[in-house]
Structures are given as structure tokens and as C-alpha cells.
Amino acid sequence: MNQLLAVIAVWPLLGFVLSLLPGHRQEKAIFAAAIGTVIVHFGLLIVWLVFWAAQGFAHAYWKGFDLYATRSAHFTIDFYFDTYTAVYLLVTVLLTFVIMMFSRYYIHREKGYKRFFNNILFFYFGLTMVLIAGNLETLLIGWEFIGVTSFFLIAFYRDRYLPVKNALKVVSLYRIADIFMLLGIWLYHHYFEHNVSFFELHNLMPKGEPLVHDHFFAVGIPAAFLVAALVKSAQLPFSSWLPRAMEGPTSSSAIFYSSLSVHIGVFLLIRTYPLWQEQAWFEYALIVIGLATSIVTTLIARVQSTVKTQIAYSSIAQIGLMMVEVALGWHTFALIHFAGNAFLRTYQLLVSPSVLSYMIHDQFFHFSPPQHHLRPGFWNRVYWSIFVLSIREWNLDSIMYRLLWMPLKRLGNSLNFMTARYAVYVFLPLYILGLAGVVFSLAMPGVLLAWMPVLLALISLLMVIKAFVKREEAHNAWVLVIVSQLFLALAIAYNGQFDPVQMIMFYSGILVSGALGFLVFYYLRKAKESLSLKRFQGHSYERPRLSVVFLIASLGLIGFPITPTFIGEDLMLGHIHKNQYLLTFLIALTLIVAGLAVLRIYARLFLGPHQETYHEIAYRSS
Numbered sequence: 333m334n335q336l337l338a339v340i341a342v343w344p345l346l347g348f349v350l351s352l353l354p355g356h357r358q359e360k361a362i363f364a365a366a367i368g369t370v371i372v373h374f375g376l377l378i379v380w381l382v383f384w385a386a387q388g389f390a391h392a393y394w395k396g397f398d399l400y401a402t403r404s405a406h407f408t409i410d411f412y413f414d415t416y417t418a419v420y421l422l423v424t425v426l427l428t429f430v431i432m433m434f435s436r437y438y439i440h441r442e443k444g445y446k447r448f449f450n451n452i453l454f455f456y457f458g459l460t461m462v463l464i465a466g467n468l469e470t471l472l473i474g475w476e477f478i479g480v481t482s483f484f485l486i487a488f489y490r491d492r493y494l495p496v497k498n499a500l501k502v503v504s505l506y507r508i509a510d511i512f513m514l515l516g517i518w519l520y521h522h523y524f525e526h527n528v529s530f531f532e533l534h535n536l537m538p539k540g541e542p543l544v545h546d547h548f549f550a551v552g553i554p555a556a557f558l559v560a561a562l563v564k565s566a567q568l569p570f571s572s573w574l575p576r577a578m579e580g581p582t583s584s585s586a587i588f589y590s591s592l593s594v595h596i597g598v599f600l601l602i603r604t605y606p607l608w609q610e611q612a613w614f615e616y617a618l619i620v621i622g623l624a625t626s627i628v629t630t631l632i633a634r635v636q637s638t639v640k641t642q643i644a645y646s647s648i649a650q651i652g653l654m655m656v657e658v659a660l661g662w663h664t665f666a667l668i669h670f671a672g673n674a675f676l677r678t679y680q681l682l683v684s685p686s687v688l689s690y691m692i693h694d695q696f697f698h699f700s701p702p703q704h705h706l707r708p709g710f711w712n713r714v715y716w717s718i719f720v721l722s723i724r725e726w727n728l729d730s731i732m733y734r735l736l737w738m739p740l741k742r743l744g745n746s747l748n749f750m751t752a753r754y755a756v757y758v759f760l761p762l763y764i765l766g767l768a769g770v771v772f773s774l775a776m777p778g779v780l781l782a783w784m785p786v787l788l789a790l791i792s793l794l795m796v797i798k799a800f801v802k803r804e805e806a807h808n809a810w811v812l813v814i815v816s817q818l819f820l821a822l823a824i825a826y827n828g829q830f831d832p833v834q835m836i837m838f839y840s841g842i843l844v845s846g847a848l849g850f851l852v853f854y855y856l857r858k859a860k861e862s863l864s865l866k867r868f869q870g871h872s873y874e875r876p877r878l879s880v881v882f883l884i885a886s887l888g889l890i891g892f893p894i895t896p897t898f899i900g901e902d903l904m905l906g907h908i909h910k911n912q913y914l915l916t917f918l919i920a921l922t923l924i925v926a927g928l929a930v931l932r933i934y935a936r937l938f939l940g941p942h943q944e945t946y947h948e949i950a951y952r953s954s
Contacts, residue, residue, distance in 0.1 A: 334394040336380050337411040341464045343373050344457035351453055356446045363436050366449045370429045370456070377425060381418065389415065393466060393531035399899060407899055409473075410466025412530045416602055419667045420463045420595075423674050427591050428456055434682055435583040444488055448581065451488075455481040459592060462599070467529045468517045469902070471603070473893040475513060475564075478593055479506040480892065483931065485584040486577050490939045496868060498576040500928075500935055504737070505573045507927045509563035511920050516556030518905045520607075523549040533606050542610040548910060554608035557600060558618070565597025566648050567655065568625045572728035574648055578640040582681055585640060590647045590677030595670050598654045602663055615659045622655030631722040639684045647677045740925065744801030747794060752808035755795060755815045762791075763815070766822045781826065788823035789918035792816040796922055800929040806863040806937055807853045813889065813929055814846040820922055823915070824904045838900025845888030845897065852882040856937075865933065868940020879938040886934045890927040 347369025354361035384392060396409035432452065439448050458477025465471035483506075487499035521527065523544060528536070536543060544550040561567075566574040577589045588594070601618070608614040626649045633645035650673045657666040721727075766788060799812035821838050853863060855878055862869055872879040891897040901923070908916055 334392055334411075336376065336383070337392060337394045337413055337464060338396060340373065340376050340380060341411055341460055343376060344369060344453060344460050347373075348450065348453040348457055351446070351450055354446070356443075359436075359440065359445055362446050362449050363432070366453055367429070367432050367436075369453060370425060370432060373460075374425045374429070377421060380413075384413065384418075391531060391534060393529065395466070395529075396470075407469055407902065408467065408527060409470050410529050411464045411470070412466035413464060416599065416663070416667065417463050419671060420599060421460070423671050424456070424459055424463065424592055427587060427674060427678050428452070430678065431583050431587045431682075434586075435581070438583050439581060444490075448485075448488060448584070451481050451484050452584070452587065455485070455588070455593070459596075462596060466531065467527055468513075468520060469527065471600075472510075472513055472517065475596070476510060476893050476898075478596065479503065479510060480887065482506060482577065482588060482593065485580045485588060487935070487939055488580045488584065490872065491870065491941055493868065493940060495579040496935055496939045498579045499939075500932060502573045502577045503931055504928050505563050505570055505732075507924050509560045510927070511924050512556045512560040512563070514902065514905060514923070515916070515920055516553055516560065517902070518908065519549055519553045519556060519910070521906055522910050523553065530603060536606065543606050550611060551613075554604070554611055554614045557604050557607070558614065561597035561600045562621065563597075564600070565594055565651050565655070567597070567621055567652060568628060569728060569731065571625060571629055571645070571648050572725060572732060575641045575644045575725075576729075578644055582640075582685060586678045586681040590643055590681050591674035594647060594651060595654075595674065598651060598658060598666060598670060601655070601658050602666070605658075605663070609661075618659035619656050622652040622659065625649065625652035625655070628726055631718060632725050635719060635722045639687070640681070643677055643680050643684065647673065740797055741801050743794075744797040747798045750795060750798040750812065752811035755812055759791065759795070759815055759819070763818055763822060766819075770822070770825050785823040785826045785912070785915050786918065788819050788826070789915055789922065792819035792823065793918050793922045793925070795819070796926045796929055800925050800932065803866045804864070806865055806933050807850065809865065809929060809933055810846070810849050810853070813926055814842060816922065816926065817842045817889070820919060821900075821904060823919070824907050827907045827909065827912075834900055834903045837896045838904060841888050841891070841895045841897030841900060845885045845895075848885035849882060849889070852878050852885065863937065865936045868935070869937050870940045870942035872938040873942040875938075882934060882938065886930045890930050891923075 347365060350369070351362060351365040354365065384390075392413040394411045396411060399407040399409060432449070435448065435452070439445050442448070455478060458474040458481060461474025461477065462471050463474075465474060483499050483503045486502055487496045489495045523546065533543075542550060544553060563570045574589055574594065578585045580588075629645040629648040629652065633642050633649065636642045636645065650669070654666045654669050654673075657663075657669060766784070769784065793816070795812045795816035799809040799816070802809040802812070818839070821835050825835055856863060856871065856875070859875070861871055861875070888895045888897055891901045905919075908919065
């Protein structure tokens with residue numbers, strides 16, 4: 333009967349495939365496929381819950397199949413079900429049903445009606461995978477699906493400037509969460525020396541003593557998952573992305589950024605609880621961050637002028653309290669809190685257009701000016717200082733921009749010599765020499781052999797940073813990303829005992845995706861379309877099929893599950909030694925920036941206002 337877990341996990345994917353079949357104008361068929369998927373999924377879940385209750389609510393585990401297996405590693409799809417899964421999944425099914433019913437009329441006659449329901453079903457599948465995942469690898473697959481669908485739902489109104497711009501802002505922080513998840517999994521594998529399922533992790537949990545004893549791993553593993561959870565749940569200092577994500581339709585904002593997706597960070601911390609349950613520093617850090625987030629975002633929410641921003645920051649504040657509850661071990665209370673917050677924020681967002689219309693009407697006929705006056709005194713100055721800070725959202729957005737992206741942009745702009753031609757004629761010969769060095773590594777001096785991975789990873793990072801800031805032709809940035817990925821794999825190959833098959837798997841994903849991207853560039857050039865990255869080109873208006881093909885190429889290049897690039901990326905990280913801190917930092921930063929560079933190329937070419945004036949063009953501030 334445990335095989336039913338696999339059916340529950342995969343069913344939304346079948347619904348997604350089914351929703352691709354109707355035409356763009358067949359709204360009834362599209363909606364029927366979407367709502368039918370959720371109803372059948374709910375029925376399967378009820379059958380499973382009855383069976384689960386008959387078994388005494390025991391933790392259920394189903395070992396799936398190996399996507400890839402070696403002597404040292406198994407990339408397995410496993411499924412696991414417990415109380416936390418049950419609550420999260422029930423709330424997910426019910427809210428998805430409500431939001432789909434609402435969206436049937438809310439998105440009626442929109443050009444992207446089919447695209448909207450396709451994305452919702454894909455998100456639904458990703459979230460189900462996260463909730464039923466039996467190990468961290470399976471959870472990461474669903475985690476990546478959620479991130480990609482976030483990008484497309486924020487940029488749903490792709491003819492406008494701000495939705496596309498904010499989609500890139502959000503996915504840039506999501507990419508940080510993805511890489512920290514990968515780093516956490518890498519450390520997790522190093523410590524346990526094999527893939528440990530959540531079922532095994534639960535049974536390994538000792539009474540009154542830490543599960544992880546080595547100091548490096550005891551700090552590194554929880555810290556990596558903490559950063560991933562804080563980013564995904566918009567906790568300080570990453571809170572500013574959530575209001576920007578509200579650029580999408582109200583219904584997608586409700587399901588993503590007020591009720592379901594934004595609570596995944598809390599779920600991740602509950603799932604990894606055995607890894608940090610006796611780590612006092614982790615609990616204190618989580619309590620401080622959760623309380624600080626609740627206080628700051630409550631102050632921000634109370635003074636915002638837009639209803640979506642108010643709801644977004646109010647939801648963040650409640651999630652901050654959930655983080656405190658999880659740190660204190662009140663997991664059942666956190667589940668109740670999650671369910672209540674999810675239903676409340678969904679309701680608030682869905683009724684917000686009607687309430688806003690009523691309040692504007694009421695204010696128009698019953699306007700009264702504000703009665704507050706600035707009075708002298710120290711506490712009044714403090715009050716108004718906090719008020720102004722909250723209006724400016726405590727400058728969280730500008731702080732993140734200055735600390736994270738400005739240094740990268742300045743470095744990239746200083747690398748004027750780093751061109752596509754330079755990469756081909758200088759770095760490719762250097763890469764061939766590096767390959768020869770791997771073959772004849774025994775003949776190399778020990779010092780050089782020790783520093784070669786760092787040197788190659790640094791070259792890879794510089795190339796991908798240049799690709800990230802490049803404003804010229806898209807194919808130049810594309811070349812830099814591909815060559816940087818080749819150097820990335822070569823850097824890890826110098827670590828010894830490296831399986832060439834894993835490098836070939838990684839390269840197969842990179843080279844096939846790269847070739848597919850160049851094919852798209854060829855057809856765009858043939859049609860005399862611009863490939864400049866200086867502005868948004870909006871080619872998806874007239875080249876929708878090329879847009880889909882280039883999207884597939886982009887996802888393959890950045891290691892989207894479950895491409896060969898993704899599997900190779902995960903396997904290769906396992907060959908980095910735990911004491912190679914500098915190499916780990918360089919590779920992690922390279923993977924983050926590479927994903928941003930590729931998605932930026934896609935957005936600049938295919939999203940945004942079209943260059944031809946016979947298409948409707950929205951104002952930047954719309």
C-alpha cells in the first residue's frame with residue numbers, strides 16, 4: 333500500500349502534462365484538466381489517510397528507484413509520510429482547489445490563461461514532491477520546481493517591465509537558497525558517508541545528545557539549511573523579495589507568497605530537526621532572527637500604502653513566530669499556526685481587490701485629513717524615525733543590492749578583456765592543458781596540484797561574473813557561461829579519485845543545452861531579430877516556440893532537475909573535501925551567478941515589452 337505514496341507524489345505531474353493538450357483558447361478544457369487533477373489528488377489523499385490511520389499513524393516510507401547509482405553514492409527518489417506531511421499536504425490541496433476556482437474567472441480571457449494553469453500545476457507538483465520527499469535529494473527536486481515556477485508566475489504579465497525585473501530579483505535570492513541546499517546536502521553526505529533518508533534520520537535521533545558530533549559538520553550542516561530556509565521564507569535580512577513577488581496575479585500571489593510556498597522554510601527546519609535539536613547556538617540564532625523579523629516586518633506592514641505589501645509583510649511576521657516555535661520544539665503548535673496563517677492570508681489576498689475598491693469609494697465620499705502632528709520631544713522623534721524607516725521598508729532591498737550584487741557588477745565591469753573570443757582562443761587551450769594535467773597529475777609538483785582546483789574555479793567564477801554583467805550580444809554571454817562550466821568540472825576533477833563518467837554526465841547536459849541555445853540564436857538571427865542584452869526584447873510575442881526551446885536550454889545549463897547537469901552537479905560536489913573552504917566558496921558562488929546569468933539572458937531576449945511598436949507596451953510604472 334505504500335506504493336500509493338508514489339502515485340500521490342506523481343499525480344500532479346500527470347495533470348500538468350494533461351493541461352498542455354488543450355489549445356490556448358479552450359479555457360473550459362484547461363480548467364477541467366487543472367481542477368480534475370486536484371479533485372482526484374484529494375481523493376487519493378483521503379484513501380491514503382484512511383489506510384494510514386488504520387496503521388496507527390505510523391511513519392510510512394517507500395524506497396523508490398535509483399536515478400543514478402555508484403559504489404559511493406545513490407541518487408534515489410524516496411517518499412516519506414508523517415504528521416507534518418499530512419497537515420501540509422491537506423492545506424496545500426484545499427487551498428489549491430480554492431485558488432483554482434477563483435482563477436477560473438479572475439484570469440478569464442487573459443492571453444496567458446493556459447500558461448497560468450500550467451504553472452500552477454507544475455508548482456503543485458513541486459510542492460507535493462517537497463512534502464512527500466523521503467530524502468534531501470528528492471526534496472531538492474521539488475524545491476527547484478517551486479523556484480522556477482515562481483519566476484514565471486511573477487513575470488506572468490511579461491509585457492511589463494516591473495514584473496520581469498522583480499521576477500529576476502526574486503529568483504536571484506532563490507538561487508542562493510538552492511546553492512545552500514546543495515551545500516547542506518554535500519556536508520550531509522560527507523558526514524554520514526551515504527544517502528540517509530528521513531525515515532532513517534528519525535530512527536538515528538539520539539536522546540539528549542547531538543546527532544552530529546564533529547564540530548565542523550555540527551555547525552556547517554545546520555547553518556547551510558538555515559540560510560536556505562531563511563531565504564525561502566523571507567526572513568531577515570532576505571525579507572524584501574516577498575512584496576516584489578506580488579507583481580504576479582493576485583491568485584498566484586495567494587498560493588505562493590502568502591499561504592504555501594513561503595512556509596517551506598519552516599517545513600525544511602522541521603524535517604532537519606534531528607540535525608540541530610541539541611545545538612543551542614542554532615536554536616538561539618533561530619529565535620533571535622524569528623523575533624527580529626516579526627518586529628521589523630510588523631512595523632513595515634502597518635505603514636504600507638498597498639494592500640499586497642501589507643499582507644506580504646504580515647505573513648512574514650507570522651512565519652518569524654513559527655521559526656521561534658520550531659526552535660523551541662513546539663512543532664505541533666507551529667503546524668496549527670501554519671494552517672491558520674495560510675487560510676487567513678489566502679482569504680485576505682483573494683478579497684483584497686473588492687475591499688480596496690470599497691475603501692477607495694468610501695474614502696472618496698468621507699475623506700478626513702490625518703490628525704497627527706509632529707510634536708517636539710525625544711520619543712516623538714524616535715517614533716517618526718521608525719515610521720520613516722518602515723515606510724522605506726528599512727532599506728532592506730537596497731542593503732541586499734549593495735552587499736550582494738553591486739560588488740559582483742563592479743568586478744564584472746572591470747573584466748573588459750573577458751570576451752567570448754578571448755574565452756575561445758585563450759581559455760579553451762588552457763582548458764585542454766588542464767585536462768592533460770588531470771591525466772598526468774602524478775608528474776605535477778605537489779604545490780601546483782593542490783592549488784590547481786582553486787585556480788580553475790577562480791577562472792570559472794570570473795567568466796561567469798562577466799557573463800552576468802554583459803550587455804552586448806547574448807551569444808557572447810552564453811559562450812562565457814558554457815566555458816565557465818567546463819572549467820568548473822575540471823577544477824573538481826583535480827581532487828583525486830574522480831570518476832570520469834560523472835564528468836561526462838555533467839558535460840553532456842552542458843554541451844547539449846549550449847548547442848540548443850546556439851540553435852535558437854541562429855534562428856533569431858535568421859529572422860533578423862535583435863540579440864542585444866541592453867534592453868528587454870520580448871521575442872516571446874512572435875517566437876513563442878523558440879521561447880520554449882530556449883527555456884529548456886537555459887534550465888539544462890543551470891542544472892534543473894532531473895537533467896544530466898543536475899545529477900552530475902550533485903555527484904561532483906561530493907568530491908570536494910571538507911577542508912577545501914576556498915574551493916567550496918568559489919564553486920558555490922559560480923553556481924549562483926551562472927544561474928542568474930542564464931535566466932537574465934532568457935528574460936532579456938524573450939520577456940518584457942516587444943521592440944515593435946505595433947504591440948501594446950505597458951508603462952514601466954504600471
